[in-house]
Amino acid sequence: MLAPRYWGVHLLALVLTAAAVGLGVWQYDAWQSRRAAEAQDLTRVDPVQLDSVIGPDEPFPGNKVGQPVVLSGTWVPDSTVFVSGREHDGREGYWVVTPLAISGPHDPAVPVVRGWVAEPGQAPRAPTGHGELVGWLQPTEGNGEVDSNPRDDVLPQLRTADVIQHVDQDLYGAYVVVADRAAPGNWPVGDAATNDGTSGLVHADLQQLPDVGQFTAVRNLLYAIEWWFFACFALFVWGRWIRDETVGSQEATTETQATSTEGAAGEPAGTAVDGQ
């Protein structure tokens, strides 16, 4: 089977298999990247008023992760906290979080991620007074990590139970990340936002993107499986051909076999049966 006259067939089988595997991987990647893009798109749907999605005492609506919401309220600058371990461009730093009371100064507040800094000391002063902005709704975190020093303003995660130590009012069961873009329309986003507290800060990345539908880009996944199936099929045909060829050459000792040239012409399928 390793004789030079068989090399063409072996090479062809390997090339076909590799091509099919590669095409499958390409489709699989396309499936993943299209889903990621779709998740990003969902963060650009029309913003809605906060109270139409979640109230102060309501649980987080599971299908609203990443939903852009319009918030209008009063900043609680003294309750600003820093959340550690947040990456931006590969650098580890802190989120700067200031609660926004909806809407009077003593009403329940929503923690607002204003942006990212490398060191808490570099953060600009927290905004005061009225603010109106668009933010992406996120469920509060809770990975069981304990705040190592409850007295300082640095938290390991954005957990309601930790943030509540720093405010005098109730908190919503959600936080928002200030949006730097939104669907076209007259939204308080970017320059149109009122006192959104982002100046002097690097924009924070969304921690949790919306769930995309189960069938988004499912075509690419189905194609990927198909290609991998064809890869297996090519291997199978190759294996059958080798088996037949081995058996055939044992049986036909005197017969000169011209199968190697035949096989190299294309699919090696069924070349050996003539010799049986």
Add this chain to the structure above:
Amino acid sequence: MKKLFNAYRVLALLVGVLLAFCALVAMPLKYLATEGSDLQRFGESASILWVAHGWVFMIYVVVAFFLSRKARWTPGFTIVALAAGLIPLLIFWVEHKVTQRLRAEHPELVTAG
């Protein structure tokens, strides 16, 4: 062995119809009809049938391969039979040809037994 032959014919017909529809109806509508028109949108949503074609073709290839070995087709004819599922309308002719050949050369594959 009649089962394999029957399976081949059904699959060939399915692949042929799906391929003809996708390549000759859905694709032209998707790309040539006016953008956003009803026809264009129909062509676009009908394009999902390419997936169906792909999967039926997958089974077709396996069945056709086994049939080719049973009937001892030459490699050339085997390749044509397998590739026919990718060229619109060719498969109808191939299926006809296969049936003819099998009836003439291997009647035991076509009739029960």
